[in-house]
Amino acid sequence: MGSQEVLGQAARLASSGLLLQVLFRLITFVLNAFILRFLSKEIVGVVNVRLTLLYSTTLFLAREAFRRACLSGSTQRDWSQTLNLLWLTAPLGVFWSLFLGWVWLQLLEVPDPNVAPHYAAGVVLFGLSAVVELLGEPFWFLAQAHMFVKLKVTAESLSVILKSVLTVFLVLWLPHWGLYIFSLAQLFYTTVLVLCYVIYFTKLLGSPESTKLQTLPVSRISDLLPNITRNGAFINWKEAKLTWSFFKQSFLKQILTEGVYDIVNNLGSLVARLIFQPIEESFYVFFAKVLEREKDATLQKQEDIAVAAAVLEFLLKLALLSGLTITVFGFAYSQLALDIYGGAMLSSGSGPVLLRSYCLYVLLLAINGVTECFTFAAMSKEEVDRYNFVMLALSSSFLALSYLLTRWCGSVGFILANCFNMGIRITQSLCFIHRYYRRSPHRPLAGLRLSPVLLGAFALSGMVTAVSEVFLCCEQGWPARLAHIALGAFCLGATLGTAFLTETKLVHFLRTQLGVPRRTDKTT
Template identity: 60%
Template sequence: MSAQDVLNSATTLASYNVLLQVTFRVLTFLLNAFTLRFVSKELIGVVNVRLTLLYTTVVFLSREAFRRACLSGKTEHNWKQIINLLWLTVPLGLLWAFALGSVWLYLLEAPDPLTVPHYGPAVALFGLSAIQELLCEPLWVLAQAHMFVRLKVVAESLAMVARCLLTVLLVVSAPQLGLYVFCTAQLLYTGCLVLCYAAYFLHFLGSPAAKRMTFPFHSVGDLLPSVGNGEQPVVNWKLARLTWSFFKQSFLKQILTEGERYVMTFLNVLNFGDQGIYDIVNNLGSMVARFVFLPIEESFYVFFAKVLERGQEIRQQRNDDVAMAAEVLECLLKLVMVIGLIITVFGYSYSNLALDIYGGSLLSSGTGPSLLRCYCGYVLLLAVNGVTECFTFAVMSREEVDRYNMMMLALSVSFLVLSYFLTWFLGSVGFILANCLNMGLRITHSLLYISHYFRDSPWEPLRGLLPSPALLLALGLSAALTIFSEVTLCCDGGWVLRLAHVAVGGVCLLAVLTTILLAETRLVRFIRTRLLTRRSGKES
């Protein structure tokens, strides 16, 4: 597959993933707004913080390193060895589920059984759901590597719709079940994922489409682990060593990604009710980050990993491939920078109104608006970090990955310490400030690496971090106008004044978008030609 074909597939995959994440976040957004009116905030805190943390930790530590290693490189690998390596995620998941489940049951403070019943069985069922999802990991990697761009969208969409529908049904009809409601919905979600991937490959294997693309497997038995004929190793040991390097990095990255939940869970700096409110505000603030930035990072990691040789300097690679990678990196940086600035500017003035509409005084009073405002600034850092780390992780050598692990260790320790002390002094806002400081350090490292990587070349992709002066002026004026509008019109003056405040924001946003069209022509062309154009014949 040529570099241009990989880019086309990666951009299509990013577009589909954005659609998937939009659907997921909207459904979760509506589901949280609905369940807030039927269950206690303590129950939401246990489910969305503690139990979800158990599930995501088991899944992430069991598969993330395998994904990054097995999707690396331009050359063709022995796919049978890769499948054998990927099946190791299941026993690894069993070990993590047992170890972490024991911690969750016996070492952490259990919630009040009168307020949050069935905690013990819920821990076991969430661990089981993580193991169930790992059963489709070999199929997921195959789908990503061969750019089956619609499979992930369809599978996860069906699974999330099923989970949301079941949650609503059980919350309304049997709220006395407590945590069993969310356990049942979680098991349904992971079960649907496994069934969708299994059904797709059962249909695809041996089909004319598989033969046309010379798919490496022909039957279901080929997808199961095997010892082979003895002529080759059971697994690719080079990839296994790379997996171990990524595993050490993944462990630290998980602490940074879910650090505030670990602090809340293990150090008890917030009670379950406050944890529930923080999680709701956190989900609201991270909607755009998750449904735009994360899909871009996942999809273009595949692009950079396939176009550029890992651990090789620029002069040792094809000039056309490096030029394309540099152009894409610059445009991606400009794209996420613009989106992040828009969210920061408008999020500051509309946080209070958004929380009041979403959850009433339960969310809009107290620290809720301040927390959401801080998160809007944090989104800008998330945007830049996602793209810069996406590139650096794709081109780093194994030795560089190992060295980066040491820095991640220092960041993890500093983040936990900062989170603990800042939360004691500032409440839940301290979590966001600690995240901002650590994210800034990670961005600095990635920028230095990218600058060094392109130092002897004519390309300067980091120019993408510099918006045009016209756009900065438009954003500055919009910030001033919307802040003045919030002070004078919102949020205690009735719906008429609130609508006027929204109208002011709408006019300012339209002015900003118009400025982008006129001043950021290269970015607009990239979006139009790479992210929005449908390409026939590139999807399976």
């Protein structure tokens, strides 16, 4: 498969992921608004913060390293060994769900049972749902490695919709169940998700259609189950060592980046999750397929190196533009967003300052997502290990800085410490990218340069909206607020128009990769 074809598939995967995120957030928003009419906000808070964090942390620690290591492997591999390695995520998930469940029940404060009943059952069921989802990891990996876009969209959309229907039904008919409602809905969601992948591959591999798919490494469903390979080795130890390196990196990353406060975190990171996460996940697959680990840029196929450099440049440009837009306009509209979301209780306190600080963090988060996406796809195992040592050294400085800054400026200090941490990680990745392409004619880091005209547009928009906020928001009533919103919309349109006229290469890239329909395989 050529690099251009892989690029097209990665772009479609990213765009479908973006659409899925928008759909899921919309469904979640409407569902929460409905649930709050029947259940207490404390129950919804426990689910969205405590139990969802348990579920996501278990999945992250159990599978993130395996995904990075296995997706970056060559197509010329023993697929049985790779699938065997992926099956290890299930027992690892059992360990993490038991350990974290114990932490959630014994070390963290348990909510009042009169306010949030059945909390212990919720912890057990959310941990179990994570383990169930990990049982589908080999099937997910096969679909992701071969970029079965329609399967991903269908499975995740169907799972979320059915979960929402079940939640509404239980809320209406059995509201006294409390946390049982959300726990059973979550378990139902992961079960449906896994079954979608299993049923799809069962039907595909048992049909004549599968013989047409020459790229699939398996011919029957039993090939996806754990088995001993021809050479007697259960797993590929090179992949296993790389997985261990990525696990250490993932564990440190989870420790270093957890923790910005509830509502501000949800509002501030919403756009980041919508835009950057699907792009990072999809283009990691692209870079992992196009680039070969252990090889310098001069020793690889120059066509692939050129395509990877061009894609990295455009992704950096897109991340920078998106992050700057959020930072510039987020500064002037943080107070209004919090006022609309939670009223004067949020907008009159420290919330606006927290959200403004978080907008800066989102800019760094966007750039870091793209740079690490490339870096972890191109690094050798030894380079990943060296990076882990840097992360380990960074953890102590991060904790010290967090302590000093929070004592000096409160909650904002923690966000600023996260910004410092993210800045160091970006610097590490930029140094790696510079070294990687140093002896080639390609300069992908040029994506971090914007035209003076566009920078001027951002600066002017920032000044205009900041003045507008002083005179029109938020105590002046809704007519003034609407004028503030209209002025911001005009400035945003003018800034995006300037970007459209000055960043013509980026516009062409987005048009060619996302705007032109492509013929896809019937099975995907």
